[in-house]
Amino acid sequence: MAVDESSPQTERIELPSFDLSGKTAVVTGGSRGIGKAIALTLASHGANVAITCYTGCKFAEDVRNHVCELGPKSHYYAHDVGNPDEVRKMADEVLADFDKVDILVNNAGITRDRSFKKMTREMWDSVIAVNLTGVFSVTKAFIDGMADNGWGRVVNVSSIVGEVGNFGQANYAAAKAGLLGFTKSLAREYARKGVTVNAIAPGFIRTRMTAEVPEKALEAVTNMTPVGRLGEPGEIAAGVLFLVSPAASYVTGHVLDVNGGMSMGG
Numbered sequence: 001m002a003v004d005e006s007s008p009q010t011e012r013i014e015l016p017s018f019d020l021s022g023k024t025a026v027v028t029g030g031s032r033g034i035g036k037a038i039a040l041t042l043a044s045h046g047a048n049v050a051i052t053c054y055t056g057c058k059f060a061e062d063v064r065n066h067v068c069e070l071g072p073k074s075h076y077y078a079h080d081v082g083n084p085d086e087v088r089k090m091a092d093e094v095l096a097d098f099d100k101v102d103i104l105v106n107n108a109g110i111t112r113d114r115s116f117k118k119m120t121r122e123m124w125d126s127v128i129a130v131n132l133t134g135v136f137s138v139t140k141a142f143i144d145g146m147a148d149n150g151w152g153r154v155v156n157v158s159s160i161v162g163e164v165g166n167f168g169q170a171n172y173a174a175a176k177a178g179l180l181g182f183t184k185s186l187a188r189e190y191a192r193k194g195v196t197v198n199a200i201a202p203g204f205i206r207t208r209m210t211a212e213v214p215e216k217a218l219e220a221v222t223n224m225t226p227v228g229r230l231g232e233p234g235e236i237a238a239g240v241l242f243l244v245s246p247a248a249s250y251v252t253g254h255v256l257d258v259n260g261g262m263s264m265g266g
């Protein structure tokens, strides 16, 4: 079909909106690192934010207070994302406090790194339970409510490691790669219900997680990264903001790489 560029119709361009006023977001692992940056970024664009935490609830309290200073409503909830009963209880509490959830950011995650030769079954199980099954449980608790309301956003925090693998991270890479298949499948299932499902794949970001990585290994990462430095949590939060915003209404089943160019290879 030909497009008539001279028609006034084609000149009316809808400007992208990043306004999240009136929306409620759940950010798992919002107590620190990338999750904290996501919670504050979404709140600074008007979203109410439910933050979940596990061992760092005193940090979650600070994030909750910071969100409230920005204006939106916020509460934090202690739970183990790897325990389905605790996830159900957390979801009930969130829905009692906020009535509905429009945005879910599955961010909580752990590492238990070891070469495969030395990796124990416990290290495998704990990473899969939190990073993959935990995402299943939390998504199960909220996504159908979004579909019933005809609008929703799910963003799963994967990793470049889920795309290319990493020495000593077979468990983590398997979980993060699993998230990509999960994301694309749900994107197809919910596309006609107004719910988009996307993933973000950070490179190496300066948080507690990378503080455990030996300095020499981080130096090697920096050398492999075209921009020549580690990323900051706010740089991931900016990508999440785009994916959950009204501006990204036509983006679903996408994996957004935010890694300083690392995935181009060298």
Ligand SMILES: NC(=O)c1ccc[n+]([C@@H]2O[C@H](COP(=O)([O-])OP(=O)(O)OC[C@H]3O[C@@H](n4cnc5c(N)ncnc54)[C@H](OP(=O)(O)O)[C@@H]3O)[C@@H](O)[C@H]2O)c1
Binding pocket: 028, 029, 030, 031, 032, 033, 034, 035, 052, 053, 054, 055, 056, 057, 079, 080, 081, 082, 106, 107, 108, 109, 110, 130, 157, 158, 159, 160, 201, 202, 203, 204, 205, 206, 207, 208, 209, 210
């Ligand atoms: N940093 C990176 O370079 C990088 C790169 C790629 C992807 N990622 C991913 O980004 C996400 C955030 O990582 P981060 O770097 O910000 O790490 P972080 O600073 O260690 O934060 C991890 C968050 O997950 C929460 N969490 C951990 N285990 C949990 C559990 N069992 N139940 C509920 N919450 C739990 C923590 O809560 P508490 O503090 O309350 O225990 C914390 O808020 C993770 O999914 C990670 O895999 C990170």
